[in-house]
Amino acid sequence: MPTEATFILAGLFIVAAGLGWLFARYSVRNHGEPPPPPVNADYLRGLNFVLNRQTDDALELFMRMAKVDDDTLETHFALGHLFRRRGEVERAIRVHQNLLARPNLNESQRHQALFSLAQDYLGAGLFDRAEKLFSELRGSPTLGQAALENLVDIYERESDWTKAIEAHRELEVMTGEKSSQVAHYYCELAERARLSGNLDLARQYLKSSVRSETGAFRGTLIRAAIAQEEEDFAQALRLYEQVLETDQRLMVEVLPQLVACYEATNRQQELERYLERLIAKGDDVKKNLAFAVIINGLTAPPIFRDCVEAFILQHDVIATLIDTVHFSELPQANREQAILRITRGLRQLALSSARYRCTSCGYSTQRLIWHCPSCKAWETIRPIQAFQFERLVA
Template sequence: MEFDISWILLGLPLAFVLGWLASRFDLRQLRAENRRAPKAYFKGLNFLLNEQQDQAIDAFIEAVQNDPDTSELHFALGNLFRRRGEYDRAVRVHEHLLSRGDLSRSDRERAQHALALDFLKAGLLDRAEAALNQLEGTPFEGQARLALLAIYERSRDWPHAAGIAHKMHDARQGDFSTRQAHYLCEQAQTCIARDDNAGALALLNQAVDTAPEAARARIDLARLQQRMGDSGAALGTLQALSRHSPAAVPLATPLMVETAIAAGKVPEMQALLQAHYAQAPSLDVLEGLVALQALDATTADTARQWYVQHLDKELSLVAAAKWLVGEKLEHEEFHPQVQRALDHAALPLTRYRCAACGFEARQHFWQCPGCQTWDSYPARRVEEL
């Protein structure tokens, strides 16, 4: 049988036409899909700008389905889920990203950081800690360390918090010496609760060496020394406090009075408080001066004159109410009612207020219970701010 070359001549054009048609079909389909993906993306962006998060999520899901390889859409979708509080869905999105083998290193680190934030927002602190630890040596290292610091503070894991603060301090991410001193003071309080005064003393001395300007370390150290019966050492610590942290003297004034009486150094402490009061009048220092002067029988009757002198410098309802306690009124029978009214009105003025969030409390806190900020409470009362 002879081979007819005419079939080849007829088949080649036919194959060419079929191939061309197939390619055109694929191109049309690809263009249609590409048109759908950007359209869904921009639709989602429009919804997002109009704060219509439900519709934005639906549009982004459609865009991801049309183009599952687009990592940016996954990041946008995961962030939206997190903002809405749908942390399980955000975790799935970011874990899906991390499971992809074609993800670039920068996108992988970004996805790891996003996953850690998902766990953190969901309150899964153990999983958040593990995810954040994997960000060491990445561009997200600084943010991860700050988040770890917040986790350890929240769980009161002071040794780990101190380790992170030490790393950040060494990496010049800020001055964390005062924060480290706080952590040592917290550990010392734990030792005191276990009656381990020696361990607490060592920690507090270390805190003073770590941050010489930190007021808390010296106040806690003096309180422990006084508790251990070493009034002389406690007095020396408080005198050092007045030199290194004069703004904190009002906080330490009650302890100063107690220590001076125990050590028999009332005149010396009275002179120190008078010098401080002359530079920065304070209600707490005023109370200390009144208490010390009242100890001397020859000056006890005039101790309350400090309140009047304070009123010459500051218009203080608190000082006026305290002065009125020992006064005899023309209608003395009404004194109790008037005194109760003044004390009630003055009570809110004796609180401390956080400078970061405005949270008010009757006692001074080194870390605000409201916003968790350290050293945000001034040593002065609300009336003095």
């Protein structure tokens, strides 16, 4: 919600616009020029209302003004903007609808009024009305790009990916710049088709996403899921392993599918060998693997237990909560039972906390999503690779 200072500054801006016009109107004139027509008394009273923060009175007075000309138009826009910033979109809508009803607006002024009204509708959540007005402005030489950008925002909110693609294509033609977002839209369409069972259509969308560049992780994961559903486990494994080779932060998402594919082909020993090769690349891989094992409640193969045990003994917080010396001396069966109990506790802690965070803005969520609802960035949400022990004492 705008602060008191915001309200005051916005009001002063409106008044400054009016005073600037008065100064220009009554300052230096060439000798012999006729005096300007008298200032509209309603206009001056309206400025006074704004200055005194009597916005209701200002609104009614500006709405009743018989004429809106170049001199007073900007003040109307500023007043409408003030209302929208304060969350009073109904009043902003009245201001801009009143402007559009005036017959003396030129094309540029009318486009500006349409754009402002569309922003009002957008702020009020009236997406269908906002879309209609922004669409009308697609061809505007001054506001076309901004209108298309707002249309993209609407289509993303409504998950209308086909229209989002069309709008972005228009933007690319207008700006001459390629957008990486189109690939994500195709991935959204591909995932929707996959979940509905139309795998051929999903593959078509994925081909388009590759041509549009980026969206690599998402597209690869969807292709792997399609291969897994079609029991092409060799292809699925190749794709899942490709993701892990590129970004091990996705271990939490990929590991259960990797295990399922190896088990479906009765190749558990090959899974262990693959994981050993992966772990050999660094300690971080082993930690990521242990974290993924705990979160997903996996118990086999034995390499999982070894990774989790090493994780427990090396973790600063967990190691202080257990007698590590006594723990290491426990018989194998007892140690495995202790590891299982600790793992269950850690899993419950993780599942009751935010599990994913946007690397761009910090937005947290319980599930993996590809479009951050806070900062609108794509493919920036990743698993939180840590246990939030502070929740235990909160």
